[in-house]
Amino acid sequence: xxxxxxxxxxxxxxxxxxxxxxxxxxxxxxxxxxxxxxxxxxxxxxxxxxxxxxxxxxxxxxxxxxxxxxxxxxxxxxxxxxxxxxxxxxxxxxxxxxxxxxxxxxxxxxxxxxxxxxxxxxxxxxxxxxxxxxxxxxxxxxxxxxxxxxxxxxxxxxxxxxxxxxxxxxxxxxxxxxxxxxxxxxxxxxxxxxxxxxxxxxxxxxxxxxxxxxxxxxxxxxxxxxxxxxxxxxxxxxxxxxxxxxxxxxxxxxxxxxxxxxxxx
Ligand SMILES: NC(=O)c1ccc[n+]([C@@H]2O[C@H](COP(=O)([O-])OP(=O)(O)OC[C@H]3O[C@@H](n4cnc5c(N)ncnc54)[C@H](O)[C@@H]3O)[C@@H](O)[C@H]2O)c1
Numbered sequence: 001x002x003x004x005x006x007x008x009x010x011x012x013x014x015x016x017x018x019x020x021x022x023x024x025x026x027x028x029x030x031x032x033x034x035x036x037x038x039x040x041x042x043x044x045x046x047x048x049x050x051x052x053x054x055x056x057x058x059x060x061x062x063x064x065x066x067x068x069x070x071x072x073x074x075x076x077x078x079x080x081x082x083x084x085x086x087x088x089x090x091x092x093x094x095x096x097x098x099x100x101x102x103x104x105x106x107x108x109x110x111x112x113x114x115x116x117x118x119x120x121x122x123x124x125x126x127x128x129x130x131x132x133x134x135x136x137x138x139x140x141x142x143x144x145x146x147x148x149x150x151x152x153x154x155x156x157x158x159x160x161x162x163x164x165x166x167x168x169x170x171x172x173x174x175x176x177x178x179x180x181x182x183x184x185x186x187x188x189x190x191x192x193x194x195x196x197x198x199x200x201x202x203x204x205x206x207x208x209x210x211x212x213x214x215x216x217x218x219x220x221x222x223x224x225x226x227x228x229x230x231x232x233x234x235x236x237x238x239x240x241x242x243x244x245x246x247x248x249x250x251x252x253x254x255x256x257x258x259x260x261x262x263x264x265x
Pocket of ligand 1: 008009011012013015032033034035041042044045070071072073074087088114117186187188190194
């Protein structure tokens with residue numbers, strides 16, 4: 001039987017590459033994005049998310065084998081933080097929760113959320129935003145994110161995604177139904193999001209200062225290949241993992257912070 005997948009942010013970058021990779025692996029993929037997708041919906045709104053969930057359920061007929069919520073926005077000097085709280089965090093988590101019964105019904109589902117290595121390499125993450133997201137209080141997450149700015153809120157939304165995935169992944173309501181949840185922490189990947197940041201007159205000049213030991217930024221296809229592995233039968237032992245795919249930036253800047261011993265003697 002054909003396996004079903006839903007990919008958000010499917011019109012560009014990592015989401016588009018993921019849709020192609022999963023289709024090449026035999027999945028039937030339903031793409032959701034603002035424009036140019038199988039369903040155009042704004043995942044920054046509760047109405048858009050509800051529409052996305054109901055169309056996705058119709059597409060997969062109640063049994064979903066993979067969900068890859070890629071839709072997201074980066075921080076920019078003139079972009080409100082509230083947009084990032086709603087799109088990056090609630091656009092990810094509400095979709096996963098709304099499709100939970102269909103993922104459980106698969107018996108072998110994969111969910112791969114997109115965090116970021118900004119969670120570990122960007123200083124000054126506003127914890128009030130992380131906390132509000134994890135309390136599932138969208139109004140508070142939006143107001144704290146606006147107060148913090150979108151540049152600071154970006155890693156906060158991505159930290160909240162990573163911690164939410166780790167907490168949910170081991171919950172029997174997922175793992176006992178064969179659903180395995182993981183997240184990726186990409187570094188700088190050449191997509192429209194990075195092009196938009198580079199073009200910004202204030203922050204653009206900092207992009208090429210990011211140290212990348214490997215010597216180049218990543219490609220969406222490299223991220224998609226890892227997602228495809230996580231959605232394959234050989235990826236089933238990954239549960240609650242946050243996989244860094246960043247050319248070595250995190251290893252360089254946070255060398256001995258991970259693994260963090262439980263205690264030392
Ligand atoms: N590119 C990077 O360097 C990088 C690094 C770490 C994490 N990420 C994450 O990867 C994911 C994919 O980003 P990308 O780099 O492919 O960027 P991208 O801009 O190429 O793609 C993002 C897609 O999300 C869609 N989107 C934005 N707001 C939306 C909304 N309200 N409703 C529905 N769709 C919406 C966009 O239309 C776009 O097609 C994002 O979550 C991003 O935060 C990217």
